[in-house]
Amino acid sequence: MAEEQRLSGAVVAGGMVWLAGQVADDATADAEGQTADILRQIDALLAEAGTDKRALVSCTIVLADIADAPAMNRAWDAWLDTGHKPARMTIQAALVDPAWKVEITGVALAPA
Template sequence: MTIYRHQPGARLSEAVVANGLIFLAGQVPNNTDVDATAQTADVLAQIDKLLAELGSDKSRIVDTTIFLADLADYDAMNVAWDAWVPAGHTPARATVQAKLANPAWKVEIKLVAAR
């Protein structure tokens, strides 16, 4: 099996492709001066870009884990998510509260997509 590491760094690769699946590293917002809806939209735009670079798109996502620093932001995160996810192509999904590495991050999203 061939394994491709996309944008590899010292600690992690932004994505790994193996056996026809794309595994994205946890994606976090670039702009932390905005609310949870805007941070989520920022992360989803990054996901769109990465998936396109790897020959896939959001309609091919099979599994998603969303980490929220505060579950009080669940509805705000879903505003951006619901506007973004394609109808009829919703992936399996879990949303959990977690202490994120940067206190300014309200959301982090990790997912697996088919190539």
């Protein structure tokens, strides 16, 4: 079954936008590049829901290798609106595709 048939990229429910785990379109990129790609996808999903990254209240970042945290943080810091920082957790876990280095999910406030 194709991934698109299995889940939604984002769901608006209960006044919130719930983001599915997002992974890079380009799995050959390093952790910084994969993170930047994922954050671009998150921007697009939030825009489709009528909001943006300033509405994020929580993000969970999964790294296949925690040693990639500095590279991931470089992309995160370049993207982050420092006036609207979400709560964040970063963990290490195996990802479904060994080429993926980063997966990010989050929850944002939906527009009223």
